[in-house]
Every structure is written in C-alpha cells, then in structure tokens.
Amino acid sequence: MLNQKIDVSIVIISWKMKDLLSRCLQTIYNFTEGISYEIIVIDNNSQDGTSEMIEENFSQIKLIKNPENRGVAPARNQGIKEAKGKYILILDADMELIDNSIKHLFDFMEKNPEAGIVGCKLVDKDFNLQSSCKRFPTLLAFLFRRLEWIEAVKNSNTLKNHTMQDWDHNQIKEVDYLIGACQFFRRDVIDKIGMYDDNIFYGPEDIDFCLRIWKAGWKVYYYPFTQIIHHEQRITKKKLFSKISFKHFAGIFYLYRKYNFRIKI
Numbered sequence: 001m002l003n004q005k006i007d008v009s010i011v012i013i014s015w016k017m018k019d020l021l022s023r024c025l026q027t028i029y030n031f032t033e034g035i036s037y038e039i040i041v042i043d044n045n046s047q048d049g050t051s052e053m054i055e056e057n058f059s060q061i062k063l064i065k066n067p068e069n070r071g072v073a074p075a076r077n078q079g080i081k082e083a084k085g086k087y088i089l090i091l092d093a094d095m096e097l098i099d100n101s102i103k104h105l106f107d108f109m110e111k112n113p114e115a116g117i118v119g120c121k122l123v124d125k126d127f128n129l130q131s132s133c134k135r136f137p138t139l140l141a142f143l144f145r146r147l148e149w150i151e152a153v154k155n156s157n158t159l160k161n162h163t164m165q166d167w168d169h170n171q172i173k174e175v176d177y178l179i180g181a182c183q184f185f186r187r188d189v190i191d192k193i194g195m196y197d198d199n200i201f202y203g204p205e206d207i208d209f210c211l212r213i214w215k216a217g218w219k220v221y222y223y224p225f226t227q228i229i230h231h232e233q234r235i236t237k238k239k240l241f242s243k244i245s246f247k248h249f250a251g252i253f254y255l256y257r258k259y260n261f262r263i264k265i
Helices: 016-030 050-057 072-082 099-111 139-145 156-161 189-192 205-215 243-258
Strands: 008-016 036-042 062-065 087-092 095-097 115-123 183-186 219-230
Touching: 008 016, 008 072, 008 099, 016 036, 016 050, 016 095, 036 050, 036 072, 050 062, 062 072, 072 189, 072 205, 087 189, 099 115, 099 219, 115 189, 115 205, 139 156, 139 183, 139 243, 183 189, 183 205, 189 205, 205 219, 205 243
Parallel strands: 008 036, 008 087, 036 062, 115 219
Antiparallel strands: 087 183, 095 219, 115 183
C-alpha cells in the first residue's frame, strides 16, 4: 500500500560518479526540510566503490545494485517501482543542492494541480545558467548540440531556438520539456502514462516522458525561484564516437521513429 506519509521519493542513478554522488546526497540531507522524503539510489555497476560508499556513509538509503549498466530509463524505472512518495523526483548524481529546492518544487506542485511535472533552474559551479528547459528539437538541433564547439553552430538560430536563448529564464513558464537531471512529477503521472521508455538506453528519455505528460493533459513547468548546481558530465559530447554515444544516437532515432518524425504536442 502507498505510504502517503512520504511526500517525495528521490530517485538517483549513478554510473562511475562516486564522489559527485556523495556530495549530492550530503547536500540533500543538509538542505531539505519541511517535507518527508526517501532516497533510492541505483548503482549501474559503477565498479568505483559507489555501492560501498553508500552502505558505509548513507545506510538509510535504499540501494539497488545492478550487475551491469542498464542505462538511464531502465534504471530510473527500477527506482520508481520502489518509490512510495506522493511525488517522485528524478535527480542526476552530479547535482549539488544549495537551497531547500525540493520543498520549493513540492510547494509549487501542491498549488498547481494542472502541473504534471516541474524542474528548477540549473546552474554550473560558477552559477552560469544551464539550459535545463528546451523546445522540442529538430534532427538538426540534435546534431548541432554535438557540435557546439563550432562557433557558427553555437550561435545558430537552430540551437538558440532549441535551448530557448531568446528568454531570460527568470519567470515560471510552460515549456516543451525539462532535461532529466531534475524532473519532479506526480505519482499520478506514472499511473496514467507509465514510466520512462525502457527502449531508450541513454538520451532522449526526458523528451519522450515530457511529451507523454503533455499528451495526457498535464502541463510541463520551469520554476526558476530555486536553483541547483549541476556538475554536468556531458559524456556523449566529450567522446563523440564512444559506445555510449552510439547508444545515445540510437535513442534519438528511436524517438523520432516512435512519433513518426513529428515530435510536438
């Protein structure tokens, strides 16, 4: 039976991010108050001491140890299946809280029943804005995201439109989708649309999830009045021709095939 005494279930997957995950977990405990919560961590066979670190330093956390790297969507779904909260928060392991952000997102959702999912402002370690909410991408925009090191691509209208550079990110706004680093959603969403698409190993599962939320009649919101530091790893951009990059590209093409090459609300 669902334990409604738990307000938020925080689900974090980790792959070879032991130190960043440790910082993330400690900041959750340091800053989160005014709500009840549980933390569920899925270790995707990191083999870097992640599981041992959690067992030694955070024994209260529910830990799921995968014998292999199951990818993003399947591992998140493992955590969601164990979640008991009224709301579920998906966080990346490389996040660092500096505010009572989870309570702020909880309060927003409590006051806005039309919201199916919300994400907050993300910044880098120097507090520069990160593009955490975006417009649905074209295939060209997906390609340009991998070529941002080229100045002409970085300043292209295609990329600026996709990453919403025409907007200051300082107001609450309905957006097409939120990146998976921070997605706070109702349990009712899972009951109605299901979980993340297991066919997407790594990549656009966040786009697919938000699109299905829109199609189910809820809204997707960006909430800028609290922020989290995101020590973004950008692994597919650092290693364009790695195995995980190819899995990412496969996920992109799967997504477009799934929606007959028409990704829109």
